[in-house]
Amino acid sequence: MSKLVITDLHVTVDTEDGPKEILKGVTLTINEGETHAIMGPNGSGKSTLAYSIAGHPKYTITGGSVTLDGQDVLSLSVDERARAGLFLAMQYPVEVPGVSVSNFLRTAKTAIDGEAPKLRTWVKDVNAALEQLNLDPSFGTRSVNEGFSGGEKKRHEIAQLELLDPQVAVLDETDSGLDIDALKVVSEGVNRFRAREGKGVLLITHYTRILRYIEPDFVHVFVDGKVAESGGKELADELEASGYDKYLTKANA
Amino acid sequence: MTVTTDSVRSALEQAPALDRVESHLHPAGSFEVSDHEVPTGREEIWRFTPLKRLKGLHADAPLDGRNTKATWNAPEGVSVGVVTGDEARALRGVSGWAPNTRFTARVLAEVPATLLVDVPADVEASEPIVVEVDGTDADVTSGAHVVLRFGTHSKAVVVLNHTGSAAVAAVVEVVVADGAEASVVSIQDWADDAVHLSHHQARVGRDATYKHAAISFGGDLVRMDANVTYDGPGGSAELLGLYFADAGQHIEHRIFADHTAPRTKSHAVYKGALQGEKAHTVWVGNVLIRKVAEGIETYEENRNLVLTDGCHADSIPNLEIETGEIVGAGHASATARFDDNQLFYLQSRGVSEKEAQRLVVHGFFNDLIRKVGVPSIEERLLATVEAELAKNVLKELF
Ligand SMILES: Nc1ncnc2c1ncn2[C@@H]1O[C@H](COP(=O)(O)OP(=O)(O)OP(=O)(O)O)[C@@H](O)[C@H]1O
Numbered sequence: 001m002s003k004l005v006i007t008d009l010h011v012t013v014d015t016e017d018g019p020k021e022i023l024k025g026v027t028l029t030i031n032e033g034e035t036h037a038i039m040g041p042n043g044s045g046k047s048t049l050a051y052s053i054a055g056h057p058k059y060t061i062t063g064g065s066v067t068l069d070g071q072d073v074l075s076l077s078v079d080e081r082a083r084a085g086l087f088l089a090m091q092y093p094v095e096v097p098g099v100s101v102s103n104f105l106r107t108a109k110t111a112i113d114g115e116a117p118k119l120r121t122w123v124k125d126v127n128a129a130l131e132q133l134n135l136d137p138s139f140g141t142r143s144v145n146e147g148f149s150g151g152e153k154k155r156h157e158i159a160q161l162e163l164l165d166p167q168v169a170v171l172d173e174t175d176s177g178l179d180i181d182a183l184k185v186v187s188e189g190v191n192r193f194r195a196r197e198g199k200g201v202l203l204i205t206h207y208t209r210i211l212r213y214i215e216p217d218f219v220h221v222f223v224d225g226k227v228a229e230s231g232g233k234e235l236a237d238e239l240e241a242s243g244y245d246k247y248l249t250k251a252n253a
Numbered sequence: 254m255t256v257t258t259d260s261v262r263s264a265l266e267q268a269p270a271l272d273r274v275e276s277h278l279h280p281a282g283s284f285e286v287s288d289h290e291v292p293t294g295r296e297e298i299w300r301f302t303p304l305k306r307l308k309g310l311h312a313d314a315p316l317d318g319r320n321t322k323a324t325w326n327a328p329e330g331v332s333v334g335v336v337t338g339d340e341a342r343a344l345r346g347v348s349g350w351a352p353n354t355r356f357t358a359r360v361l362a363e364v365p366a367t368l369l370v371d372v373p374a375d376v377e378a379s380e381p382i383v384v385e386v387d388g389t390d391a392d393v394t395s396g397a398h399v400v401l402r403f404g405t406h407s408k409a410v411v412v413l414n415h416t417g418s419a420a421v422a423a424v425v426e427v428v429v430a431d432g433a434e435a436s437v438v439s440i441q442d443w444a445d446d447a448v449h450l451s452h453h454q455a456r457v458g459r460d461a462t463y464k465h466a467a468i469s470f471g472g473d474l475v476r477m478d479a480n481v482t483y484d485g486p487g488g489s490a491e492l493l494g495l496y497f498a499d500a501g502q503h504i505e506h507r508i509f510a511d512h513t514a515p516r517t518k519s520h521a522v523y524k525g526a527l528q529g530e531k532a533h534t535v536w537v538g539n540v541l542i543r544k545v546a547e548g549i550e551t552y553e554e555n556r557n558l559v560l561t562d563g564c565h566a567d568s569i570p571n572l573e574i575e576t577g578e579i580v581g582a583g584h585a586s587a588t589a590r591f592d593d594n595q596l597f598y599l600q601s602r603g604v605s606e607k608e609a610q611r612l613v614v615h616g617f618f619n620d621l622i623r624k625v626g627v628p629s630i631e632e633r634l635l636a637t638v639e640a641e642l643a644k645n646v647l648k649e650l651f
């Protein structure tokens with residue numbers, strides 16, 4: 001079971017001129033096993049939505065609710081949300097100097113499962129996950145994201161997705177900055193995750209390109225802090241052909 | 254040893270040839286105690302140090318108290334022992350330096366004995382030489398003179414490990430002869446009431462390599478000046494520092510890389526963490542590139558991680574350049590709190606805030622701990638960082 005329900009979510013960030021509303025009432029339900037794509041122009045609030053679900057301290061929730069299988073997500077701390085089954089693959093993964101990837105992964109896995117993974121199988125699992133994402137085993141000894149290329153950071157996020165095995169994954173522009181080979185590798189990783197029982201995916205993207213490899217069940221157009229239109233995957237084809245113009249003029253009008 | 258006496262003489266003869274540089278880095282040196290006034294705290298080099306807590310070590314406290322016990326090991330080929338009389342006197346200023354403070358002048362003039370670690374030419378010590386200095390009484394003041402002598406093409410690691418309670422003024426002179434590879438690790442793991450005022454002065458020979466690691470965790474007040482001069486071209490010095498100040502502690506590290514010869518290198522990395530009310534750290538990184546010092550490279554860096562409110566880190570890099578002909582010179586200094594984004598990233602993977610902070614602090618120190626390059630010490634440092642963290646930061650989160 002894993003059902004993520006976002007209802008009328010309002011979010012602000014603090015600016016020099018006081019709080020600024022970024023999310024203006026987002027409503028979205030991701031049922032068990034569904035993949036939803038969110039597409040929208042730069043600055044429309046896609047990352048804000050992702051971070052708000054994960055609980056980044058920069059964002060203030062001013063209204064609405066988010067629940068995972070009925071449990072109030074917004075009252076949980078960041079780590080509690082992760083342990084409840086949420087995962088965020090970040091648009092800009094953070095460098096953590098001096099902390100090795102293998103130490104990081106083991107610590108995270110232990111936290112999520114509530115017990116340390118079995119050493120022998122764990123090392124094998126980690127190596128397999130890295131290899132499937134075309135990351136050399138030597139990444140295990142490198143500091144988390146430090147000196148990784150843009151593409152390596154994204155592939156590292158998906159390796160974590162597969163190893164930590166959450167219920168619902170929010171992928172924030174995992175496709176941006178990837179060449180076509182890396183895009184395929186990353187998509188295969190996401191598809192392996194989707195093939196597992198009951199997993200939900202919220203796939204945030206700017207381009208339709210990745211949707212050729214990861215087929216969404218639903219597509220939502222995100223404009224000016226809310227969902228402007230929802231549909232099936234044909235909506236993505238429409239966006240491919242005509243872009244966001246029609247929504248932007250509507251939003252600005 | 255003849256090598257040393259000769260090179261001392263040549264160093265002393267050589268010294269006047271260096272132009273005198275008018276700089277606060279260079280109060281005139283003198284072996285005469287009366288040439289050094291008792292500091293008032295207004296002097297540039299004393300302005301951060303709480304003199305009141307020094308138990309008179311900067312002024313006229315007796316230096317003949319018995320408040321430490323020293324024990325050591327000596328691997329094959331290395332001699333370690335206490336020398337007195339003429340032999341000890343001959344070692345005063347063996348690093349080619351004349352005292353620039355009252356306490357260093359007093360130590361050289363008044364302390365009768367010298368602890369001498371002698372690594373003869375061509376000897377490679379099979380294991381670190383560890384000198385354990387254990388304090389027995391912080392109400393008693395004492396002085397200590399230590400000489401670490403690394404012969405030509407020798408290779409050794411010397412660890413000075415300070416524990417217990419004491420109030421000590423110490424001068425450590427290090428002579429790294431041509432082509433030698435010397436590591437000196439000084440660990441200040443004192444009890445809470447200890448006071449330690451020390452000056453480490455090293456002279457690095459031609460093509461020699463010197464690594465100095467200052468590691469300060471314990472004590473009420475710890476101040477160390479770690480200085481380097483060069484005896485010939487091609488010498489290289491790596492000055493490392495790791496400190497962790499808790500509530501009320503004053504930990505002060507000053508370095509001075511005096512590039513007195515061409516094509517020499519200095520690379521300094523000091524990292525500190527602070528936690529608790531009135532934890533205070535000071536880092537002053539002085540580098541002087543003299544006219545003769547063409548083609549040198551220097552880089553110095555100090556980073557402080559502030560873990561709680563109420564602590565204060567001073568960080569002052571100071572680079573003085575008298576020649577334009579250098580390969581590279583740079584510095585960096587930063588004092589920061591936990592990075593919210595790092596903590597968020599770790600927490601978003603299920604790791605608790607407490608554990609995330611622990612990971613970040615370990616990560617902050619990790620590369621430095623690896624640079625110390627002595628495996629037994631690395632393990633101990635990791636454990637000490639852990640213990641320090643357990644003291645304060647983590648406790649507050651429960
Ligand atoms: N601290 C801040 N001060 C002012 N505005 C901010 C702040 N943080 C975010 N914003 C604004 O919030 C809006 C939404 O940003 P967000 O990163 O969520 O957009 P996005 O849809 O993910 O864009 P992109 O496609 O470029 O990734 C942007 O207009 C951004 O400038």
Ligand SMILES: [Mg+2]
Nearest residue numbers: 046047091173
């Ligand atoms: Mg974004």
